[in-house]
Amino acid sequence: MIDVFIVDDHKIVIEGIVLMLRDQDDITVVGTALSGEEAIKMIPTTKASVILLDINMSGINGVDTCKALLKINPALKVIALSMHKEGSLIKMMLSKGAKGYVLKNAGKEVLIQAIHKVSMGKMFLDTDVNEIVLNSIAQQSERKATPFPSLSRREKEVLHLILEECTTQEIADKLHISFSTVETHRRNMLIKLGARNTAGLVRIAIEYGLNKT
Structure with a gap:
């Protein structure tokens, strides 16, 4: 059984993910949190193995939450969930230890595939995310490297x-x-x-x- 914990500051998003996963025989949602702070407090007493983590949250953002959760339990497998498509942000989450990155407009099948992949210790980037990362790497090689991503x-x-x-x-x-x-x-x-x-x-x-x- 894959024990999933969901962190998102929108309750309706959490409820939607719970509904998507409830018919999966090998996946169960063992907890949810509406903030990074709440997740950090709850994880030590939760048997979660996979974390579905929103990036853009008020309070502690997803990047810092990911780092904190993995410090508590390095065995956790974190999948970032976001609408952000910037290659620099995707790479930042992966550099902090996330094992997957899924866009929030991806379908149910993609999310389930991501959960299965990372639970087995593999990396998962959905097709759109993978293309964004590859394009970001290509663009970076064509211009002078900068320590910060560009702003919109x-x-x-x-x-x-x-x-x-x-x-x-x-x-x-x-x-x-x-x-x-x-x-x-x-x-x-x-x-x-x-x-x-x-x-x-x-x-x-x-x-x-x-x-x-």
């Missing part, structure tokens, strides 16, 4: 306004987007740049000239 146009806009000391609401108003969307972009940049908080994000941006790009 909108992320750069948010970053510039952060550097101008705008509040989240002011950024939302200036860019005509919602408060929560600004926070999502901020969390994405924290993950991409490896910063712990906004102050760290500003320091990194200035130090490496990302505020000028």
Whole structure:
């Protein structure tokens, strides 16, 4: 039996995955958590062997959660679940010990295949993810290596306004987007740049000239 633990900050996503897996004779969901912090507390007393882990969560993000969970139990097999298609982020999760990466728009069969593969100690990247990683490697070889992944146009806009000391609401108003969307972009940049908080994000941006790009 493969014991699965699901970590996602959207309850509806967790419920959807539970429904997808409930008819699998050799897979059982032994626990769920709505945050990285909650997962870190629960895992030591849970018999999970495979973790389905969202990357973009409030609080502790998926990258740091993955690192923390594997420190608690190195035998865990982590599968990252995300809508993010950036090659740099995929490679970052794999470098932190994740054994698989599945896009959230993948089908039920792909997720089940991923669970089976990683439970046997193998790596799993779905077809789209594998292509993204290969393209990322090819592009990196064609340009000067940089320690940080590129930011999207909108992320750069948010970053510039952060550097101008705008509040989240002011950024939302200036860019005509919602408060929560600004926070999502901020969390994405924290993950991409490896910063712990906004102050760290500003320091990194200035130090490496990302505020000028």
